Amino acid sequence: MGDSDWQALSARQSGLKACTSCGALQPLADHEPCRDCGAAVHSRRTNSLQRVWAFLIVGVMAYFPANIYPIMKTRSFTGNTTDTILSGVVVLIQSGSYVVALIIFVASICIPVLKFLIIAGLALSLQHDWDISTHNRHRLHAVTEFIGRWSMIDVFVVAVLAALIQLGAIMTIIPGVGINAFAASVIFTMLAASSLDPRLLWDHSNDD
């Protein structure tokens, strides 16, 4: 920024730490919970990167069975069919519902994979001091945190169908193990994204 007479200081460099829930500042050395709202205050989230990797690895591991095993089984008098995430998208395309197919493809395949890559990339960039614009990394982190929950669409689709289609001999839909793995994958990736403290990105940054 323009002002050359002014040295930008973070709260940490000034010996302060801010409460992430209400914003109140307190001295770094203070180990009390926030005097305003009672939340635990950490200058940077404790073991942020370790938590990110732990949650992310579980999320990625759960994503494989989520795609391999069926998420939905349909039993009807015309026969039994099983659907995986990808075959569900293919069926939607074949039946001509392109918009819905696109929604599911983006929510269940694009968003999770992109999230894995972005979170891993951000964590690696922190560990190895990669020279990437901090502004861009900050924006990427904000987007991943916002968008991650939308992957749950497929879980709710299966829940609604399985609850609704219980017509005995005519037709029954039951969820497959794949959907449990998928839900776990989404939840753990959400935890990974929220474990990454964006303030860490700026600590070693030269950007203004």
Next chain:
Amino acid sequence: MTIAAGKPEEQTDLNHLVACPGCDLLHHCRTLEKGEYARCRRCGDVIQTRKPHTIDRSLAAVLASIVLLLVSLCLPFLSLSRAGIASSISVLDAVAALWFNHMRWLALLTLAFIVLLPLTRLLLLGWVLWRIRFKRKIRRGMRTAFRWSIRMEPWAMAEIFMVGVVVSLVKISTLANLHTGLAFWSLLILIAISCYINLVLCKDTIWAILTGKR
């Protein structure tokens, strides 16, 4: 209106300093006028807001949401008929159906994300706003309640459920005759109102009131 946040000055009162939640940069902030907000000069995140009429507007919206959520949970959102068999289903029916058909994990997930978390969040928020609005005594529990209502935000997934319902509708429209129920429309309105709550709820103003700084 945007204002640039001021510079940190030495030895200032902690109440006039604000650290950016996104990048931890320290700012010296003057008291904002109604409707103003301050952005971080480094990362651009909003560091302080002062939204007008926040208590009245958000309390009204929260109360409306509680009513709509209860309607959405108890009344059927979809009904289908095929070969003379009709079935209609509410969110609570769906959870029960999943539970009793041995899909417990999916039932719990739906119950938590669609019923318990959104409802708890709205009730906590409603309680805090109600007590502020009607000038009741500020209790310490209100700070905890408000803090938790903020933490629950990303995990309340009513709007995502809504998209899920629409997708299911398309998926089985070839198999049976489907009709949307009243709860479908109340869920739709609920999503619009929850966007409105995000717009008018000013966390800084409420924290200032709860901590007695105003």
